Amino acid sequence: MLETLAALAEPNRLRIVELLRAGPQPVGEIGERLRLRQPQVSKHLQTLKKAGLVQMEPVAQQRVYELRPAPFRALHAWLERYRELWDARFDELEGVIEELKLRDQIKERSNQPKEKKNARRNK
Amino acid sequence: MLETLAALAEPNRLRIVELLRAGPQPVGEIGERLRLRQPQVSKHLQTLKKAGLVQMEPVAQQRVYELRPAPFRALHAWLERYRELWDARFDELEGVIEELKLRDQIKERSNQPKEKKNARRNK
């Protein structure tokens, strides 16, 4: 997670990622489109690769880079844990979840101390 | 977006954010729980504040910090644009979207050059 964030938290690297969203591209084309010198593009791509954000496939003497799904999925999963914080619709969901929890408690057996009704965050 | 990512891409700052997920906390408590010295906590909190990730409310001589939803929402929105990349279920969705697009084209008027059927990404 940290590595992913660090990799994305650099302007030109973020631009590269954004560009790769349109599909796999060779180093040269990336540099051309983003007006970056070739060595910097290569270096950023190495960083992105180490972070697992891209993968490379050689095609003749070109190196075609493309995005890898995994880190994005992970980032999304991480954000998901904050959904309560920002998703208004969460309140509706909360009811459903609460209900499911109750159902589980019944199914398993009710030996744990009953959970408090989970008042809406502090304050 | 960049500012948000940069703010999160620092280990201790990320820990602070993770901690604040449990609810608003004063500086001292954060430092205590994360074993960080007070000045560093304050400094990180300033950074997070500048990035809009947290907000502060003074309570006596304490400063209580809490997460702000906006950047998380923005991050989620940004990630959403990559969903095609990582969400397997996207393929189902695509059909629906395609249909909606067609419907809109009909409703408005069909003077734009017909879009190509948007073949599933390159390769």
Next chain:
DNA sequence: TAAGAATATTCCTTGACAGGAATATAGCGA
């Protein structure tokens, strides 16, 4: 108003990292 608690700020040092320039490496075609 003075003292103490909680937090913010400043100054310093150090390490990491990005860009620039030059050079090395890999793969292709003749």
Next chain:
DNA sequence: TCGCTATATTCCTGTCAAGGAATATTCTTA
């Protein structure tokens, strides 16, 4: 094999940001 193209790597330099220590600021209470 040679030369060319595409890319990677190295070395250098400057900048920036994080931690440490000391100090300033803010607010409360007696």
